[in-house]
Amino acid sequence: MPSYSTIETTKQVLLSSFENNLPVLPEVRARGLEYVEFSGDSPEPLIPIVLQAHESFAALKGLEGIIAVVLSKQRFGLDQDLKASVNCSHAALFPAMSFLSTVDGVHKWNPEMKKKIVDTDLNQVYSNxxxxxxxxxxxxxxxxxxxxxxxxxxxxxxxxxxxxxxxxxxxxxxxxxxxxxxxxxxxxxxxxxxxxxxxxxxxxxCLTREEFLASPYGRYVSSRPLFELKKLESTSPVLKLSPEGPNILSGVKVLDLTRVIAGPVISRTLGEYGADILRVTSRNLPDQSYYAVDFNFGKRTIDLDLKSPEGRQVFESLLEEVDVIVDGYRPGAFAKLKYGPEDILKRFAGKRGFVYVKESCYGDGGDWSDRPGWQQIADSVSGVSWANGKALGLEEPVPPPFPLADYGAGELGCIAALNALHYRMTKGGSYFTSVSLVKYNDWLLSLGSYPAPLWSSMLTAHGNDIRKLRHNSNFDQVGLAAINSMQRLHPHLWDSEPDFVYEALNTPFGAVKTQSPVVRVEPYKTASKGWITATRPAGYDSSPRWA
CATH class of the missing domain: 3.30.1540.10 (formyl-coa transferase, domain 3)
Known part of the structure; x- marks a missing residue:
């Protein structure tokens, strides 16, 4: 078998991301690979799945880096040869983040973790x-x-x-x-x-890829770009950010209205660029408790009840200065509260621009767009679970390792937000942009499977850790099997690569070890320091105001 290069395949995957009319400005499309440098070539992909997940995350991190470089040049007027750097192996660990992170050396599945986090599992869907x-x-x-x-x-x-x-x-x-x-x-x-x-x-x-593409919704999704962009108005002025910085998004105010994985990943990654992020949650609403450990880096967190007059008053005061809103709730939830994109547009009436990022399972268009969904549902409906099961030699669907669709949609949401900010900085106006878990999966499947000899070699290396999985292997079992196998085969990636790991010694949780930012744009990104704000539980900050 000819030698395989994850870097060369990543470059091909990155170029494929521009297909289907990706809504980026000409500078991003024209310069492409000139603005990003890849490293960390691996003889075999790290993630034990027949689909090109390893390369997809490296490519998306590359696209994030390209747009970040363009924003740097737009903001700081730089003429030097600035590039983003992306280690492909580091990027491949991105969707495995929660399986690797620890608090005081304790992993997520250790019973001791319950003592270190605030319990937001109000309906016992995780504890029971x-x-x-x-x-x-x-x-x-x-x-x-x-x-x-x-x-x-x-x-x-x-x-x-x-x-x-x-x-x-x-x-x-x-x-x-x-x-x-x-x-x-x-x-x-x-x-x-x-x-x-x-x-x-x-x-x-659980649909096969063929069954998904045969549906009207499947045909619609496969025809769409990786993220959607809609101009809401064109009269508000260009976004001007101080050339003093110091970071690419310094001074950009982000309201994080999200739960669980994909939505919080969007704002966590924006926090790597120095944005001022407020995560708004309610103690009356359930969430997955543990994920706050990873996903609240770079954020301050406040508790608001948007159904109360007091909560709405505070929230509306925050809206007066917001630049980016990230919405990860059920489709239509914020529109019912009169805080959807059209409501925000009426509030600002073209006086100042904003970006509204919508993350969902099915996306903003097509006949299934109003359906609720989660990562596992996106995997089942799109054909990912069936593709994984068949590659394992089974006649049954098997969940993929890690919440790939969640992290994929989260990364796309960050890219979409950076892209919309690029539009605001160059053209003014306000923008609605949306991403979906199903679209990430559709794109991943469109990239095709690894060549048979490569997959056979990967499957042999991962052995029984992966071969033992079946349709009823749940989220934790599949993820733990994958991470145990990856750590056995590549122990240096987490234990001996300090650049891949970020440690915050003094947080409200304890000493947190998590994945460091993947994209590096030195010195205009906070990557060398991690985040401006350390992680904390939901509702931790008493003062609901911008920094």
Whole structure:
């Protein structure tokens, strides 16, 4: 087999990202690879999946770097040969972040972690094994597979399926899965789909790539660019940022209105560029507690109830100065509160511009755009789970290692935000930009699989850690199997590569070890220092104001 280069493949993947009318300004499209330098060539991709996930993340980090360099030149008037640097191996670890990070040396799955974080699992979808196991692929009566999801409250789906919302006697994975599987095998995939749609909860039949592309929605998504951009108005002035900096996004104010993974990844990455970020959450709303450890770097966090007059008053005062809004809630949630993009547009009336970034499972267009969804649902509906299962030699879908779609959409959201800011800095106006988990998966699948000899070599190297996985292997089992295998094969990547690791010794959680920023644009990015603000729990800061 000819030698394989992750760097050369990454460059090809990066060029493919410009297809389907990627909405970037000509300077970004024309200069492309001139503004980014890749390193960290690996003889084999690190992520144990037949799809080009390793190269996709390296390429997206490259695209992020290209736009960051363009923004640097726009802001600081630089004439020198400035480039972004991206280590491809570092980028490949990006979607494995939560499996590698620790607090005081304790990993996410250690029972001791519960003592170090604020519990926001209000509906026990993570702490209760039975409720957690609703999020899994299950066989159906007609010989198909369906991916159920507990979302942040498993009760509606349990009740709709005729199952008790709680079953304290089922406190082991297999026992909990067995009672749910007994019910799904009494129903066809279409019957479960109709039930889940009727209650507006997340779930999806497991489709092959061919079945997805045969649907009207699949055809629509495959025709769209990696992110959408819509100009909302063109009368507000050009965004002017001080040439004193010191960072690329110094002075840019970002409201983070997100939960769980993809949305918080967007703002975490913007924080690497020195933006002033406020993450707004509510103690009345559930979230996944642990992810705050990684995703609240670069942010201050406040608690607001946007359904109360007091909370709305504070929130609207913050809106008066905002530059970027990142919305990761269910489609239409903020429009119902009168804080959607059209509402913000009316509020500003062209006096000042803004960027509204919408992250969702299905995206902003197509006939499925109003559906709720999660990473696992995006994997099932797009064909990723089936592609993974078949590559493992099985006739069943298997979840991919790590929340690839979450991190992929999160990275696309950061790129989309940087791109929209580039438009504001050069043309003025306000912009709506959107990304979706399904679109990242659609693009990943479009890149094709690794050559058979390469995949065979990868599969042999990863061995039983990966071969033992099945359709009912849940999120944690799949991720842990992948990270254990990667660490066995490449221990130096985390333990001996200090540039890949960022340590914050004094945080409200304790001493946090997480992944350092991947893209480096020295000295105009905060990469050498990590983030201006250390991580903290949700609602930690008492003062709801910009820095």
């Amino acid at each position: 094994v039975y409720r957690r196991m609703l999020t899994n692929i299950y066989p159906t009566k007609d010989g198909r597979f369906y991916h159920l999801h507990a979302s942040l409250d498993a009760t509606p789906s349990f009740k709709a399926l005729g199952l008790p919302p709680y079953d304290e006697g089922r406190n082991e994975y297999q026992a909990a899965q067995k009672v749910i599987e007994q019910r799904t095998q009494q129903l066809s995939s279409d019957e479960i789909e109709a039930t889940i749609r009727a209650i507006k909860q997340a779930g999806s039949p």
